[in-house]
Amino acid sequence: MSRAYRGRFAVLRLVIVGLLVTLLARLWMLQVVDGPRYVRAATETRVRTVTLPATRGQILDVNGQALVTNRVKPVVSVDYVVLEHQPDGGTAVLTRLAALLRKPYEQIAGKVRLCGPAVTQPCWQGSPYEPIPVADDVAVPVALQITERQEEFPGVRTDLAPVRVYPYGEAAAHTLGYIQARVGRDGLEAVYDRDLAGKAGSKVVAVNNTGRVTRVVTQTMPVSGNTLMTSIDARIQEIAERALGDAVKRAGSHSGAAVVMESKTGRVTALAGYPSYDPGVWTGGISAKAYKELLGPAHPLVSRAIQGEWAPGSTWKVTSVAAAAKAGYGLGATYDCPSSYTVGNRPFRNFAGADLGRMTMHTALVKSCDTIFYQIADQLWQRDGGLTPVKHPAEVMSTTARGFGFGAPTGVDLPGEASGTVPDRTWKHATWLATRDESCRRAKTGYPELSDRGRAAYLTVVARENCHDGGAWWAGDAANFAIGQGGVLVTPLQLARAYAAIANGGTVFAPRVGAKVVRPDGTVVRAITPPVEGRLPASAGTLEFIRAALTQVTRHGTAAEPFKGFPFKKAAVAGKTGTAESFGRQDTSWFASFAPDPAYVVVVVVSEGGRGAEDAAPAARKIWEGILGLRSAL
């Protein structure tokens, strides 16, 4: 080796050492100077927090039977983030999944969308980092296939997860409500959500580059939700639903409701609304078709027992009698029941136009005479000053009705309750102001779009009246009010608790469906008692009078026919029929009933049914018979 090139070796050494020193300097920067920053960055890429859902509490009926419970089922869920990172956005994976599950692609894909302003159901309302359940009716072999063929189904997983199951199917669907993304959205699930939900745990896990969990860092276990014990009796609920359904169908109607309540306690035993729906459709994400149906014209989601408002018809007369008694009308006195009574300049016809002659107030209730109440209402209206009311009109009728709990929500432990309407002078005026412009326009133009000329003419007359002096409380308004028409609206539950108050001696409850909240270990968190809202504005004597009269209704009165042969010895069922007319439609059929023992109130309404005696009363009888049947079976 020639010495001449020694220099080159020195340069080479310098270059190599220089390069390595450069690397060392860079490593020092990276690891020592910036180390803490990279430690943070590493933690962020590596650790994820996973929510451990708590097992949701059960909802039990009064006998401890589960109305809503959980069952462990293989649930197929999809990781939104993993799917989104697929080259085609996950279309191929979802197509394969849909084929395997034998479901339409749209149904699966619809569930794996995040809800947003422009994205409506079906969609996922939870976090994109939570697995989105797409199917919970998966056979175990199918679930195993997904697990075994993970390369075909990236981001798809099957877990055994608790899902809501409804042992009684559609029974009490409205009352129970449903959950979405583990949050109660309606019914008891919503109202008692905090009790039922429990406390979710969390798990901090280390994940690898594909998001697969490699290790659990920390973990807090979830706390199971509490059990809600209700006063619902599943058997009576089913009986009520069947009776209601039959009545609605036989009447050719499309909706109705039934309420069964304990009159002495204010506890709700059954709430039935027709049409109903299968609460199971919500589990595992609802399909687009099912969702459309739920929002469709039949409104199956509406709980008609607490949200339906109908004119009460003659069932309302219990408040009118109480008002009359308060205003000084003798309950033992006799009154004329002519075929019609002229209020102002318009004749108000008796129901069915019959002249029943002179009768006691007792008979007036039993036979449901209207004209006596027109007369009392007219006289009370005049006592208040008529069209030129005195400064503080007594408004005995509407005040009494409010005392029966009408015109305001009952305060039941269910969401979305309607308040009904108790019209009076103030209400009429306010409504008139709100609708005057429209009424005056219609008074001029009429209703040319209606093909029914008779109806159009009637509405035009009404519009003309409403335009000029619709704000006034006419004697006719007072007369209509007295028989539960002319703007009076009640919910079935309101009527039920008013009749419960009549039956129990005057206590008006805020009804309750929930009875007790119990921990999973059986200890009681709290007992729920229906609070007392107030007392009926009626003396013990008046209530006794009403009860006596209503007891005759089912034996010799308007409900005698449907209750023919009923075992009154087992249960002295008293009741009142109601037939509310609504112009241009079939009548609303009501029956409100109670018995001292078993101390229940049963209210049935069939919308566009017909006479109370024809549709609602037979249904109520079936419910009573069902209750008695359960009793004798004990």
Add this chain to the structure above:
Amino acid sequence: MITASDRIPRRIAWKPALASPDWLLPLLALALCGIGLLLVWSATRLDPGSTFLVRQAVSVAVGLVLMWVVSRIDLRVLRAYVPFVYVLALVSLTGVLTPLGVRVNGAHSWIVLGPGVQFQPSEFAKVALALTLAVPLGELRDGERRPGFGGVALALLLAAVPMGLIMLQPDLGTMLVFAAMVVGALVVSGARKRWLALLFGGAVGGALAVWKFGFIKPYQMDRLMALFGGSDASGVGYNAAQARIAIGSGGLLGKGLFHGEQTAGHFVPEQHTDFIFTVAGEELGFAGTALILVLMCVLLWRGLTIARRSATPYGTVLAGAVVCWLAFQTFVNVGMTVGLTPIVGVPLPFVSYGGSATVATLAALGLLQAVHRARTPAFD
């Protein structure tokens, strides 16, 4: 010129006077291979049914035996086999382009010999190139002190053929290693500075031409772009970003062997092969990465000493080429994990998982020792 007829002895020559072996090189190789095995173990231990550790251990064992055998062979005997080795390298490099070749990461770099047995001809071609370059550059005519134009031209021609084949795979990283070896061989051979300058200019021009006419595959372009642009952690720059996170999070002393969370989570792609250094960075910290670099530095320094002390120019060029090969690969490999060089697929010598690379680099150390045995006694 050495002729085959009178130079090939019937048995391997044993010259006691000059046989004192170099103990430093095998010790350094053992240390680096040992670290490499630990890191491969750590990087792959969580993969179910992983055989990487065992395979790498076998490779290291085979490589060490080959190193010992090669170090025992007389340089002149080796020289006689050069044409055969060179042609074999070209044939195998051509083989990967045929259906025998297997595509890995976008490049045809492998030949499959049987189930589970495959090798990367380009790794062995590096050994062949070192041996080949030393012929035109190290066998000087009497009175010559440096290779003439003919020698340099022949060396470039002999290097150009395998480099062309490698670009057809295409494997940019290996091609650059070859280029580094050519430069190293030329520098230590004493070739004129003006030729070196000319070569440098040619290389720059060639690089521009490659760029311009698109000999670089899109994935290689992406990797280059990731280096220069690169902050997009999910896209092209993912490798680079994850590598930096893993190394940076190791800190001064590391998280401890087998305690690297980034490693356990496989956040860095190719973490047992080209990106093995990230495992060292995370689990052993700056202490570990510095140790590896210092060991490499000592090894390269020793290699240059051996090159300088070689009794023959042939040995000098051979050792110089080997040293430049290892130095370049080390710099580029570590550089790409810390964001100093583009991500081109070259393994970290002795440390990365890879049978062909491990055996080839250990064999190359054998060559260094063979040169060492034939050193000029006066320099000891």
